[in-house]
Amino acid sequence: MSIAKIAFRNVFRNRRRSTMTVSTIIVGAVSVLLIGAMLGFVTLDFQSSVVRRSGHLTIYKKGYFEFGAGNSSAYGIADYQGLATMVRDDPVLRPMITIVTPVQDVLGLAGNYEADRSKPFFGRGIVPRDHAQMRQWDDFHLGTAGSSQPEMPDDLHTGVVGIGMGRILGLCAALHIARCNAPPRAAPAKAAAADPQIQQLSALRDADRPGPDTTNKAEQGAHIDLLAATAGGAPNVVGLNVDHAESQGSREIDDNYVLMHLELAQQLAYGRGEHKVTGIVLQLRRSADLQAARTRLYEIFKTRHLDLEVRDFSELTPLYKQVLAFFAFLFSFVAIVLAVVVLFTVVNTMSMAVMERIDEIGTARALGLTRAKVRRQFMLEGCLLGVIGATLGVVVAAGIAWLMNISNVSWTPPTAAGPVPLKLFISDSLSIGTWLCLVALASLASLFPANRASRMNVVDALRHV
Amino acid sequence: MSPATTENPVLRISSVSRTYEEGELRVHALRDVSLEIPRQLFTMIVGPSGSGKSTLLNIIGCIDRASSGSVVINGTDLSSLNDTQLTRFRADHIGFIFQGFNLMPVLSVFENVEYALVLAGAPKRERELATEKILRDVHLYDQRHQRPNQLSGGQKQRVAIARALVKRPLLVLADEPTANLDSKTGAAIVRLMREMQRSAKTTFLFSTHDPHLMSHADEVFTIQDGRIVNHERRRNLEVVA
Numbered sequence: 001m002s003i004a005k006i007a008f009r010n011v012f013r014n015r016r017r018s019t020m021t022v023s024t025i026i027v028g029a030v031s032v033l034l035i036g037a038m039l040g041f042v043t044l045d046f047q048s049s050v051v052r053r054s055g056h057l058t059i060y061k062k063g064y065f066e067f068g069a070g071n072s073s074a075y076g077i078a079d080y081q082g083l084a085t086m087v088r089d090d091p092v093l094r095p096m097i098t099i100v101t102p103v104q105d106v107l108g109l110a111g112n113y114e115a116d117r118s119k120p121f122f123g124r125g126i127v128p129r130d131h132a133q134m135r136q137w138d139d140f141h142l143g144t145a146g147s148s149q150p151e152m153p154d155d156l157h158t159g160v161v162g163i164g165m166g167r168i169l170g171l172c173a174a175l176h177i178a179r180c181n182a183p184p185r186a187a188p189a190k191a192a193a194a195d196p197q198i199q200q201l202s203a204l205r206d207a208d209r210p211g212p213d214t215t216n217k218a219e220q221g222a223h224i225d226l227l228a229a230t231a232g233g234a235p236n237v238v239g240l241n242v243d244h245a246e247s248q249g250s251r252e253i254d255d256n257y258v259l260m261h262l263e264l265a266q267q268l269a270y271g272r273g274e275h276k277v278t279g280i281v282l283q284l285r286r287s288a289d290l291q292a293a294r295t296r297l298y299e300i301f302k303t304r305h306l307d308l309e310v311r312d313f314s315e316l317t318p319l320y321k322q323v324l325a326f327f328a329f330l331f332s333f334v335a336i337v338l339a340v341v342v343l344f345t346v347v348n349t350m351s352m353a354v355m356e357r358i359d360e361i362g363t364a365r366a367l368g369l370t371r372a373k374v375r376r377q378f379m380l381e382g383c384l385l386g387v388i389g390a391t392l393g394v395v396v397a398a399g400i401a402w403l404m405n406i407s408n409v410s411w412t413p414p415t416a417a418g419p420v421p422l423k424l425f426i427s428d429s430l431s432i433g434t435w436l437c438l439v440a441l442a443s444l445a446s447l448f449p450a451n452r453a454s455r456m457n458v459v460d461a462l463r464h465v
Numbered sequence: 466m467s468p469a470t471t472e473n474p475v476l477r478i479s480s481v482s483r484t485y486e487e488g489e490l491r492v493h494a495l496r497d498v499s500l501e502i503p504r505q506l507f508t509m510i511v512g513p514s515g516s517g518k519s520t521l522l523n524i525i526g527c528i529d530r531a532s533s534g535s536v537v538i539n540g541t542d543l544s545s546l547n548d549t550q551l552t553r554f555r556a557d558h559i560g561f562i563f564q565g566f567n568l569m570p571v572l573s574v575f576e577n578v579e580y581a582l583v584l585a586g587a588p589k590r591e592r593e594l595a596t597e598k599i600l601r602d603v604h605l606y607d608q609r610h611q612r613p614n615q616l617s618g619g620q621k622q623r624v625a626i627a628r629a630l631v632k633r634p635l636l637v638l639a640d641e642p643t644a645n646l647d648s649k650t651g652a653a654i655v656r657l658m659r660e661m662q663r664s665a666k667t668t669f670l671f672s673t674h675d676p677h678l679m680s681h682a683d684e685v686f687t688i689q690d691g692r693i694v695n696h697e698r699r700r701n702l703e704v705v706a
Contacts, residue, residue, distance in 0.1 A: 001576055001583055009571035363567040366528050367628075368556020368584035370549055458528040462563070 003373060007380040010353065011388070021349040022389040025438055028338040029393020030400065032434050035334050037401055037424040039327045044140040045420060047287065050313045050320055052135045055099065055281035056290050058316060059083070059297065062309045064278065068105075074231065076104075076269075076276025077308070084280050086304075092296045093282075096289040098137065101130035102277035104265040108228030110161075110258060115170035123226065123258040125265020125277075128154040134283050143421060150244055156261045159240045164255030166222070166245035174222035175245045226258065230271040238268045250319075339441055342389075346445035350382050354453045361453050362461025375454035382446020383439060390438035394431050401426050474501040475635055475668045476525060481534030483520050483691075494520040496691040498534070502670065502684070507662050509679060510672045512688035518672040519640055521688065525670065526559050526638045527551040539635050556584045560629030560667075562639035562658075566621040568613040568628075575600065575609035578627045585632045599627045602664070603657065619650040626658055630665050637662070639671045643678065655681050 011018055060068065064075035077083060080102045087093055088100045104125035111118035132151045152160045161169070163177055172180035222242040230236045240260055248254045266275040284293055290312055297310050314320045354361070361374060369377075401424035410419040483495040495517045502508050510518050523529035524536055527543055536543045539558065546554060560581070561567075568577050575596055582592040600606040603623040613621055622642060629637045639658065643651030655671075659681050662669045671682070679685055687695035 001572075001579055006569070006571060013571055359565070359567060360569060363561075363563070363569070364584075365552070366526065366555060366561050367581055368552055370552045459523050462528070462567070 003377045004380060007377050007384055010357075010377075011381050011384045014353070014356075017349055017352065018385065021345050021385050022392065024345040025342055025386060025389025025442065026393040026396060028342045029390050029434055029438055030397045031338055032331075032335050033394065033397035033426050033430060034400060034424065036331060036430045036434070037397075037426045038422070039331055040427065040430065041142070041423055041425060043324060043327060044425075045142055046320060046323060047313070048138065048140060048142060050317050051139075051283060051287065052137050054313055054316055055101075055134065055283040056287065057282040057284070057293060057297070057310050057312050058103075058279040059087070059282070059308050059310055060279045062307045065309065065311050065315070068278070076231065076278065077102075077280065078274060078276050080277040080280060083306075083308075086300070087280065087282065087297070090296065090300060093293060096284050096286070096293050097282055098285050099130050099134050099281070099283040101127050101134070101281050101283075102262060103279050103281055104262055104269055104276075105278040106226075106228050106265050106269045108226055108268065110165065110169060111225045111227065112169040112171065112222075113225060114223070117169045119165060119168045120256065121165065121226065121258045122253075122256045123228075123260055123265060123268075125260050125262040125269075126152075127262050128152045134281075137283060139286050142423060150246075152259060153243055154261075155241075156264055157239060157241055158243050159258060159260035159264070161224070161242050161245050161259070162248050162254035162257035163245045164251060165257055166242070168255060169222075169224055171222040171224075171242060171245065175242060177245050224258075226260075226268055228268045230269060231273055231276075232271070234271065236268055236271050238264055240264065335437075339437070342438065342441055343445045346382055346385060346442045347448060349385065350378060350446040350449035351452075353381065354378065354449045357453075358456065358461050361456055362458050362463075365456070365458045366462060371454040374456075375450045378450030378453050379443055379446045382450070383443040385446075386439040386442025389442070390435045393438070394426075394435055398426055398431075400424075473504065475504045475539055476500075476502040476670075477535075477537045478521075478525070479535045479537075481521075481524060481531040481536060483517075483524060483529070484532045493691050495524070495531070498688075498691070498693055500686060500693055500696070502668060504668055505662075505666050506683040507659055507669045507681065508671065508684045508686070509682035510670065510686045510688055511674065511676065511679060512672075513674055516674075516688045517691040518674075518688055520691075522638050522640050522670065522672055525636070526561060527555050556581075556586070557632070558635040560632065560634040560637040562622070562625045562629045562637065562642045564641040564644045566613070566618070566625050566645070568621055568624055570613055573610050573612055574605055574616070574624050577613065577624055578631050581628045581632050587632070595631050596627075599631045602661065603627045617650075618646050619654060622646060622650075622654050623657060626654070626661060630661055630667065633665060634667060637667055637669045639669065641672055641674070643673065643675065648677075651675075651678075 059077070061075040061077050068075040084100045084102060088097065106123045106125065108121060108123065109118055110121040128151065135151075152158070161171070161175075163180070166172065166175045166177050167180050171177070224240050224242060225237055226240055227235060227237045240258070248257050262277070263275075266277070270276065282293065282297075284290060294310050294312065297308075300306070301308050314324075365371075365374065404422065404424050409422045411422045412419045478498055478500050481495055481498045482493065485492040485494060498517075498521065510521060512518050520529065524531050525538070527538075527546075530544070538554075541554065543551065543554075569580065572580060578600060579592050579596045582595060587595070597606065597609075600609055603626060605620060605623055605627065608616065608620065613624070616624065625642070629639075637658075642658070643654055646654060655678055658669060658671070671678075673679075683699055685695075685697045685699065686693050687697075
C-alpha cells in the first residue's frame with residue numbers, strides 16, 4: 001500500500017466534486033488542443049500557400065531587398081541560368097530542393113486601350129511550368145495542394161491579373177469575373193485624354209516587333225498593354241492577353257497584380273538589353289530544411305565571391321509573421337484564461353478535500369506520517385486529478401478533431417482566394433505540452449492546500465469534528 | 466513506587482506542566498505532573514472531563530509538547546527530538562486508540578491495520594503476515610476486505626486496537642476508547658484490550674472518566690485540575706509480568 005494508492009482512492013471519494021474538477025480540466029485541455037490545432041492548421045496552410053506562390057528562399061542581388069523596389073531592373077542578376085544550374089546541381093542543396101526558378105519583378109502602368117482604362121501595376125514574370133509545379137507543394141500533407149484556379153498558360157503573351165486589376169481595367173465581362181461591376185463611364189473629354197502615351201507606345205510596339213495577335217480581340221478575350229521603364233530608363237510597352245483573373249487573397253495585391261511569362265517581363269524591363277532576373281526562387285521539399293539551405297547558399301556565395309543575398313518567405317511576406325504573432329497571442333491568451341480557471345478549480349477542490357479530512361490528517365500524523373508525506377499525498381491527489389483530466393481531454397480532443405476531419409468542413413482563410421478543407425491536426429508536441437502543463441498546473445494548484453494540510457497541529461486536527 | 470518501576474520504567478514524566486495561552490488568558494492544563502509507568506502494565510488515567518487526561522496522553526504520545534518538565538519514554542527524552550524525529554518515534558513506538566476510532570474511510574479493514582506498519586517502514590511480506598495474525602486475534606479476519614463504514618462501532622474499535630498493536634509498540638495510548646460505545650460493547654472492548662495487552666506484553670495507558678472500568682486496570686492514576694491527585698497500584702508487578 002503506497003501513498004499513491006491512498007491518493008487515488010481519495011480522488012474518487014467525492015465523485016461529484018472530482019467529476020466537476022476533472023470536467024473543467026477536460027474542457028481546458030479540449031479547448032487548448034482544438035484552438036491550437038486550428039491555429040496550427042491555419043499557420044501551416046498559410047505557409048503552404050506562401051511557399052506555393054513564392055517558394056521558401058529567394059536569391060537577390062545584394063541590396064535589392066532594401067532598395068530594389070524603387071528600381072528593380074538595376075538589381076538584376078545576370079547569368080541567372082548559370083546560377084540556377086549551380087544551385088540545382090549543388091550536392092548539398094540538391095536533395096533539399098524541388099524547384100529552382102527565376103522571377104522578374106516589374107513596376108509600371110497597365111492600360112486597357114479599348115476601355116480607356118489604366119492602372120499602375122506590380123508585375124511578376126515567371127516560368128509557368130515551374131510555378132505549376134510549385135503549386136503542388138504539400139509538405140504538411142494538408143490536402144490543399146494545387147489550386148481551384150486555372151494555371152497560367154505557357155504562352156509568352158498570355159498572363160493573369162488580380163481580380164481588382166481586371167475590374168479596374170474594365171475586364172469584368174471579358175474575364176467572367178463574378179460579382180464585378182462595370183466601372184462608371186468617364187467623361188468623353190477625359191477618356192480621350194487617358195494615357196495617350198500607352199496608345200502611342202502600343203502603336204510603336206506593333207510597328208517595332210511582333211506582339212500578340214490583337215486583330216480579333218473580342219474573340220480572344222481581354223487584352224492589356226503594360227508600360228514600364230527599361231533598365232536604361234527608356235519607356236517600353238508590351239501587350240498581354242489576359243487568360244483569367246484570380247484572387248490573390250488581399251485587396252491591395254488584387255488591385256495591382258499582373259502575372260506574366262518571364263520572357264515577357266524581361267522584354268518589358270530590359271528591352272533589347274541583356275535579360276536578367278530580379279531573383280531566383282528556391283522551393284524546398286521540407287520547410288525544416290530552410291535554415292540549412294540558406295546557410296549552404298551563403299557558403300556558395302562566399303566561395304564564388306557572388307554579391308548576392310537570400311531572403312526567406314517570412315521576410316518577403318510580412319503578413320506571415322504578423323499572422324503568426326497574432327495567433328501566438330490569441331493562443332496564449334486563451335491558454336492563460338483556461339489555466340487560471342483550472343488553477344482555481346483545483347485549488348478549490350483540494351482546499352475542500354483538506355477541510356473535510358482534517359481529522360484524517362491528524363490521525364495519519366499521529367500514526368507517524370511525516371509532514372512531507374502529508375504534503376506529497378495531497379499534491380499527488382491534485383496531480384492525479386490533472387492526469388485524469390488531461391488524459392481524457394487529449395482523448396476527447398482527438399475524437400472531436402477526427403470527427404471534424406471526416407466531416408470535410410471547409411473554410412476560407414484570411415489570405416486565401418477560396419475555401420479550403422479545414423483539418424485539425426493535433427500534433428504530438430501540442431498534446432504532450434498541453435498534458436504536461438495541465439498536470440503541472442493541477443499539482444501546483446494543490447501545493448497551497450497541501451502545505452496547509454502538512455502544517456496542521458496534530459492535536460488540533462484530532463480534536464476537529 | 467516499587468523498585469522495579471524506578472529501575473526501568475517505560476515512561477517517566479517529571480514535573481510536566483502544559484499551559485495554553487488564549488489571548489490574555491492562561492489555561493493550565495497540566496500542573497507539575499510527575500509519574501512513572503512500569504512496562505507491561507494496563508494503566509488507567511481517570512478523571513472528569515477537562516481534568517487534563519487528554520493533554521497528558523497527547524504529551525506522552527509525542528503529538529504535543531510540555532511547556533516545562535521532561536518526558537522520557539524508554540530512555541529517550543522527547544524534548545531532544547525535533548518534529549520529524551518525534552513523528553518517526555510515534556511510528557515506531559507508540560500505538561494510538563482514539564475515542565472516535567479514526568479509521569481511514571478509503572482503506573479496508575486490512576489496509577487500515579497494515580497502514581501502521583507501512584508508516585513504521587515494515588517490509589511488505591512482514592506487514593501482511595502481522596496484519597493477518599492480529600486480525601484473527603481481534604476476530605475480524607473475515608471482515609478484512611470491508612470498509613470502516615460497513616462495520617459497527619465495536620468492530621471499528623477492534624480494528625483500531627489491531628492497528629495500534631500490530632507494530633508491537635512500547636506504549637499504547639487509548640484516549641477514552643469506550644466513550645462512543647454502549648456499555649456492553651465498551652466492556653467487551655476493554656476486555657479485548659486487556660487480553661491483547663497481556664498477549665502482546667505491551668504497556669497500555671488508558672484514559673477514561675468511567676469509574677466502572679477501573680476494575681480492569683493494574684494501576685490507576687487519578688487526575689484532577691491538571692494534577693495527579695491519586696495513584697493506586699492494584700496488582701503487583703510480578704503478577705502482571
